[in-house]
Amino acid sequence: MADYGHELMFGTFLTPAAAQADRVVALAQLTEQVGLDLVTVQDHPYQPAFLDTWTLLSVIAAKTQRVKVSPNVANLPLRPPYVLAKSVASLDILSGGRVELGLGAGAFREAIVAAGGPDRTVGENVEALEEGVRIIREVWSPERVGIKADGKHYQVVGAKRGPAPAHDVGIWLGAVKPRMLRLTGRLADGWMVSSPYFAPEKLAEPNAEIDAAALKAGRDPSDIRRIYNIGPGNSPLDGPVEEWVDRLTEITLTHGMSVYVFGSDAPDDIRRFAEVAEGVREAVEAARAGAQGTAPTGAGVTETATAAVAAPVVSDSGLGLAPTPDDGVRLSGERLWDESTRPTAPAPRPGQTYTATQRTNGQHLIDVHDHLRAELEKVRDLVEQVAAGVMDVGGARSVINELTMRQNNWTLGAYCESYCRGVTLHHTLEDDSIFPKLRRADPGLKPVLDRLEEEHHVIHDVLERVDRALVALVDGSGDVTQLRDNVNVLSDTLLSHLSYEERELVEPLSRFSLFTG
CATH class of the missing domain: 3.20.20.30 (Luciferase-like domain)
Structure with missing residues (x-):
């Protein structure tokens, strides 16, 4: 959010x-x-x-x-x-x-x-x-x-x-x-x-x-x-x-x-x-x-900063947003798609400008993705603490106040399941609402949007695998290693996908102002 x-x-x-x-x-x-x-x-x-x-x-x-x-x-x-x-x-x-x-x-x-x-x-x-x-x-x-x-x-x-x-x-x-x-x-x-x-x-x-x-x-x-x-x-x-x-x-x-x-x-x-x-x-x-690149008004604001507030920038020659790059690190040997076949979005016209409101639209996608990345790290941390058999109260509170594991695998399961639902809801939102608007705004985005939707389905299948591994861990038919392997695959696919999506869509989302009229 x-x-x-x-x-x-x-x-x-x-x-x-x-x-x-x-x-x-x-x-x-x-x-x-x-x-x-x-x-x-x-x-x-x-x-x-x-x-x-x-x-x-x-x-x-x-x-x-x-x-x-x-x-x-x-x-x-x-x-x-x-x-x-x-x-x-x-x-x-x-x-x-x-x-x-x-x-x-x-x-x-x-x-x-x-x-x-x-x-x-x-x-x-x-x-x-x-x-x-x-x-x-x-x-x-x-x-x-x-x-x-x-x-x-x-x-x-x-x-x-x-x-x-x-x-x-x-x-x-x-x-x-x-x-x-x-x-x-x-x-x-x-x-x-x-x-x-x-x-x-x-x-x-x-x-x-x-x-x-x-x-x-x-x-x-x-x-x-x-x-x-x-x-x-x-x-x-x-x-x-x-x-x-x-x-x-x-x-x-x-x-x-x-x-x-x-x-x-x-x-x-x-x-x-x-x-x-x-x-x-x-x-x-x-x-x-x-x-927004300005300083708040009030005590302690320098004269220069106050002047900047008094004269807000209407547009900028550059987008000024930084999509999160893919660091290329992979935790699993399993590959569920070929990244080299990913299409790219049409380039914006030279001299394209963006208002502060337009940039907010692109930043919103980055913010949502950052939330998902942070949540993924929490899931990974919980898995490793289960594997180590150690979970103190201070560590649990730093993850989430309500998730004090105390060696309770169901707590891990409840958190992972909640995270999986959040990822699925985010992708459904894109597929049902945002992507159709982008298709209408720029037909040249169709190959990128088609590929992103395909990857959404793949990630959904990986989330199902994580869920099954959680159930197996709890009922005794599986172990932490199996769960860790599936979370590694989730990490590889999701982080790769989020970076690709930001690289291709942050600029179009900003340019077309889909959320602001």
Whole structure:
């Protein structure tokens, strides 16, 4: 994954406790006072100890001036979409454009039914959510004629539209399962998820699922914000502020998360999170400026660097990107293709220029490949530790926090299987979405794209071999040597393929701006 370039936002996730109503509002005001951007509140209408979410958000908006408000997330089964759309638009108008809509399909089925809501299966809830999103957007488009939405779960036929919100309200879907992730990619403005569901090191796969769905729907994946709720056990209070600045900066630049919502009702925690937010803003700004060859504005910037920021480069005579070369090192004697027969892409016309945005498209491919290379190294490291029979806690944490092997081969298997799924998803994304666009943009790329697709199939077969070797290791019919041999073949083929793909496609991806219009 990569940084999607969104402006950073930081907020709080407050408990809407009816017994401490004044305190909840005061915490929202503190959120604004310390410089944070967003106040969010859970929405469980069937919970008797909680205030009604929309009533509370309205009071918070009235008693603050700048901070945005959002449910985290609104319970659609108990808030019909036509009425919810009007509630959101009304509060957005009254607050001067400070509302976003976190929206969920609705968990806790029995509680929803007990409160008079519909009795739906999980699949039906997803269907209803898709219908609901479309209805909400219809209501927010008053310039059009009456609404006609005759769906399976919602029938809104002939209802009048409006009012429109004061600004383009983002619909951020709370999504965990693949079907919801795909819906997010197709329709939503943001993906809202909590760290207990996806720890930072697990964000790549759901992000890729969202991106693939977005591209398939003809959307730019960078149009979708990534909102991360940080919960107990994974919060900025579990270590020094500096450590959490580094951690959230890495998550932003590696996985594209750009809105961080911290769950705590303690004033000191909120103040400390504001320190973290300030540090992350500065670090991300510096990293983004460095990636574009400019320096961040602010204290300590030289006069020359400031001038460079004031006059951004519109184009460059060269691409300025460095595809990763193939070092030629091979770990296995097995060869699954002849590299000398690989076709090459047509050369760009002399004097071709590239904007900074165009270069971002090519860099995205390199970034995704670098992630796959890093993950491959982790797999190889785990295999070698199994072979050596040694795995200490410190070493395991440096690989991935959740994968403390402790001589447990199933942990190795679970990680390798997850990696294999990620590679397959990446290749499917290219074959189904990116390659067809490149074929249309430049027919001369056809031989290269055909060869890359052939290599994708070969790599898929190698991944299957690794999977079978893992199963054999666990059930005792195989050994670590067999697994190592197959991982060596995977390493040879995958690294060779990634370098070839970058060599041939980084420039066309940049030139044709497939993700940016």
